[in-house]
Amino acid sequence: MNDALKTAMRDVAELGADMEDGDDLERGLSDGEELGELGEDLGDYERLQAAVKAVAGGEMTYRASEEAYSINRMRIQRRVSGEVRMTARNGATPVLTKGEEAGILEAFEKRTDHAQCMTGQELAAFVRKCIEDSPHERVVPAKFPSLRWIKRFQKRHSSFFSQRKAQRLDECRAKASTTENVTRFFDQLSETFKLAQKVEALETTHAMQENLDKRTVELNEQARVQKLERATLAEKKKQHAETVEEDKVAHQAWMRDRDATLSELHGLQQENAKIGDYSKAVNEWISKCRNAEREMKAAQNDYNGLQCIVANLEKELKDS
Numbered sequence: 001m002n003d004a005l006k007t008a009m010r011d012v013a014e015l016g017a018d019m020e021d022g023d024d025l026e027r028g029l030s031d032g033e034e035l036g037e038l039g040e041d042l043g044d045y046e047r048l049q050a051a052v053k054a055v056a057g058g059e060m061t062y063r064a065s066e067e068a069y070s071i072n073r074m075r076i077q078r079r080v081s082g083e084v085r086m087t088a089r090n091g092a093t094p095v096l097t098k099g100e101e102a103g104i105l106e107a108f109e110k111r112t113d114h115a116q117c118m119t120g121q122e123l124a125a126f127v128r129k130c131i132e133d134s135p136h137e138r139v140v141p142a143k144f145p146s147l148r149w150i151k152r153f154q155k156r157h158s159s160f161f162s163q164r165k166a167q168r169l170d171e172c173r174a175k176a177s178t179t180e181n182v183t184r185f186f187d188q189l190s191e192t193f194k195l196a197q198k199v200e201a202l203e204t205t206h207a208m209q210e211n212l213d214k215r216t217v218e219l220n221e222q223a224r225v226q227k228l229e230r231a232t233l234a235e236k237k238k239q240h241a242e243t244v245e246e247d248k249v250a251h252q253a254w255m256r257d258r259d260a261t262l263s264e265l266h267g268l269q270q271e272n273a274k275i276g277d278y279s280k281a282v283n284e285w286i287s288k289c290r291n292a293e294r295e296m297k298a299a300q301n302d303y304n305g306l307q308c309i310v311a312n313l314e315k316e317l318k319d320s
Contacts (some may be wrong), residue, residue, distance in 0.1 A: 047071055052079050095144055096127070097136060102129055105160050105275065117164070120150050127153075 053068040054060040055076055068075040078084040096104070104127060111118065118126065124145045131140055145153070154161040 051076050055080050095140060105157055124150050
């Protein structure tokens with residue numbers, strides 16, 4: 001794929017991303033002019049974009065895309081080759097960039113917020129000054145901006161502009177500034193001041209009454225809260241006293257059980273001591289019995305020895 005095709009596909013992808021982000025096709029500029037301001041059909045541009053994408057991607061030929069999208073073949077070819085940008089249009093290059101137009105509109109809106117209107121000539125001079133102070137280099141006609149350009153600019157941004165016919169206030173004021181009117185005006189102004197003072201006094205009284213009512217409500221609320229707190233505290237004291245009494249009764253019962261257990265334990269200890277004495281006496285008796293048994297066995301052995309000797313002697317006597 002050559003560089004021209006790559007450029008065309010990149011332009012198509014960037015413009016498609018702009019459309020997906022919710023931006024309209026006025027973001028795509030050729031020579032700085034907006035497509036929406038030129039009145040170009042959005043459906044026609046979408047078909048052109050799809051045709052260029054199909055040809056640049058190798059999906060269609062120029063003839064097939066011309067028949068499928070009803071777009072002139074040369075128009076598609078010049079954009080695919082990169083000779084003409086996707087958003088290119090016929091006509092001269094606009095003098096103002098999109099950012100400069102936005103800045104001029106913002107400044108105009110801020111002036112309007114402060115009731116500082118502009119005539120067409122003042123707006124033209126302001127635009128010219130912005131161009132001269134801008135770092136963007138361009139060729140600016142000597143008579144730019146013309147009244148025709150200013151009218152087109154106002155029409156293009158009609159939501160920012162509203163024309164009004166000027167009046168000569170000095171003449172109107174001079175006609176109306178008679179002695180009678182001035183006297184009546186000051187009389188009305190004096191009455192207005194008096195009414196304003198009364199209103200201010202009433203508002204002050206009303207504010208004081210509101211503050212007093214608020215303070216009363218606050219005090220009543222505090223008293224209610226304190227009453228609830230006292231009732232809660234009394235209930236807690238009552239519960240604490242009941243708990244203390246229950247603990248006291250439980251402690252006394254525990255002490256009685258403890259004394260009974262200790263008494264029983266003391267008796268068991270005494271019985272254990274008696275059993276120890278009995279055990280000692282039994283052990284001594286068993287020891288004496290074992291000693292007697294050993295003495296008896298020793299005597300029996302001696303007796304058996306004597307019997308053997310007697311038997312031997314008797315045998316010897318018989319033999320002799």
